[in-house]
Amino acid sequence: MSKATEFLEAHESPTHSHWREDAQWRRDNAHWLKYARQITLRVLQAMDDQSVTQQELARRMGCSQQYISNLLKGSTNMTLETLSRLESALHIDILASSLTYVDGYSALSSPSRSSYLNEPEPPQYGEKER
Amino acid sequence: MEFARILNDGRLWAVQYDGEDENCFDSLFTHWFDINWLKEFFKNNLGDLTSFFKITDIYQAINETLVEAEKLECLILDISPDANLDVLFKHLENSRFTEMSLGKEKARGAGTSRHPSWLRIYAIKMEPGIYLVTGGAIKLTATMAERSHTLAELARLEQVRNYLIDNGVYDFDGLNDYTDHE
Numbered sequence: 001m002s003k004a005t006e007f008l009e010a011h012e013s014p015t016h017s018h019w020r021e022d023a024q025w026r027r028d029n030a031h032w033l034k035y036a037r038q039i040t041l042r043v044l045q046a047m048d049d050q051s052v053t054q055q056e057l058a059r060r061m062g063c064s065q066q067y068i069s070n071l072l073k074g075s076t077n078m079t080l081e082t083l084s085r086l087e088s089a090l091h092i093d094i095l096a097s098s099l100t101y102v103d104g105y106s107a108l109s110s111p112s113r114s115s116y117l118n119e120p121e122p123p124q125y126g127e128k129e130r
Numbered sequence: 131m132e133f134a135r136i137l138n139d140g141r142l143w144a145v146q147y148d149g150e151d152e153n154c155f156d157s158l159f160t161h162w163f164d165i166n167w168l169k170e171f172f173k174n175n176l177g178d179l180t181s182f183f184k185i186t187d188i189y190q191a192i193n194e195t196l197v198e199a200e201k202l203e204c205l206i207l208d209i210s211p212d213a214n215l216d217v218l219f220k221h222l223e224n225s226r227f228t229e230m231s232l233g234k235e236k237a238r239g240a241g242t243s244r245h246p247s248w249l250r251i252y253a254i255k256m257e258p259g260i261y262l263v264t265g266g267a268i269k270l271t272a273t274m275a276e277r278s279h280t281l282a283e284l285a286r287l288e289q290v291r292n293y294l295i296d297n298g299v300y301d302f303d304g305l306n307d308y309t310d311h312e
Contacts, residue, residue, distance in 0.1 A: 004256035005140055007299045013132035013146040019156045020136075023207045026163065026200070037196055040165045041189050074165035074196075 026075075033075060039083070039094055040074035046090040060089035131293055133262065141215055142206075143256075144263040145290055154286075158251065158266040162199035168192045171268060178270035178277070183245050195268065198239040198249050205240075215259050222252065222287070232300050234287045235261065252283050254291055256299070264290045 026033060047057060054072065058065040062085075070076060078086075080095075087094050134153035136142040144155030152160070161167050172179055172188040179185050209215065221227075222234040233255045239247030250269050253261040264286045267279055274280035294300060 002257055002260075004260060004299055007294070007297065008133045008135075008140070008143050008256070008262065011131070011133050013134045013153065015132075015134065015146060015152070017134045017136050017144065017153055017156050019159060020207070022156075022159065023203050027204065027207065030200075037165060037193075041192065044165065044169055045189060069166070072166040073163075075163065 029077075032077060036076060036078060037074040039078065039086075040072060042092065042094065043086055043090065044072065046092045050090065052090065057089060061085045131290070136263070137209070139211055141260050142263065143261070145265075145286075153263075154265045155251075155263045158263075159199065159203060162195060162249065162268075165192055165196075168195055175268075175270055175277075182270055182272070183248070194242060195249070198241070198247050202237075202239045202247075202249060202251075215261055219251075219253055219255065219261055229255075232256070232291050232294055234291065250283075252287055254287065254294065256294075262290065262294075 046052070047054075052060075054068045055065050058068045061068070071078070071082075076082075083094050086092070087096065131148060132146040133143045134146050134155070136144050136153075136155050142155075144153040146153040150157070161171075169188060169192060172191045176186075176188060179188070179191055183191075185191050205218070209218070218237045219235040220237070222236045226233075235253045235255050237251040237253070239249035241247040248268050248270055249266070251263055251266040253263045256262055265283045267274075267283050269280055271277055271280065274284050
């Protein structure tokens, strides 16, 4: 064993690298991560355009700022509920326009649920998502 | 200062700086895949992005960084045990064509059709094929000395190199061993 390798091994950190595990996870989930990143970029653009802070977005969505902070990293597997809440909170279209008519039903013409923003939020909202 | 093993076969290591939660290699990719972090970075460096890369939209820059980081990460992830890391890392100084003991090196992303990559991983070459990552950066200027975040990476390279020398990893015997392998 070389002197350099001996030295590195003798001073090896007890905290192991998580990079390989993370990289493999990113590769295995690349397809939906691509969507998550595009959605996050759209949300950030809307926040910029409307001068909405993370704190304000959290208030509008009825969740914690910590949750929003994690969401804006772009690696969250967002539920339909989260996407719907983002659309309403920022008045943007993420999913709605891409949904087509099914048996005469259109997501665009369905009754608005914007009122839920004023409803009490479940205390555990956001906890189920990665 | 401690060291984290990045590749199991011991060819790639990274510095775990005192007081940091994760080693500098893990931290690099954590940042490069964090859209909110990238947004803040490009917002704070929009002038350089515009001057040197003619990009005025930070969201375009974020998108390109994500694609570049993914390519670079896959390249490292797929390095076979037989492959030589020397093809990934090049001398930090573009004007240096000779080997030096504990040389300062850099790896960069593949770039796009429009411009070269701005992603950099900095490392010390411990010996042929074995590298110790000291940090990395999004480099938007021609030289590292022009901006504080890249200047800090230069300082880290020097700090780690000096630490290795002070701890006897490099000495005249070591130099002889080293050059014998060249």
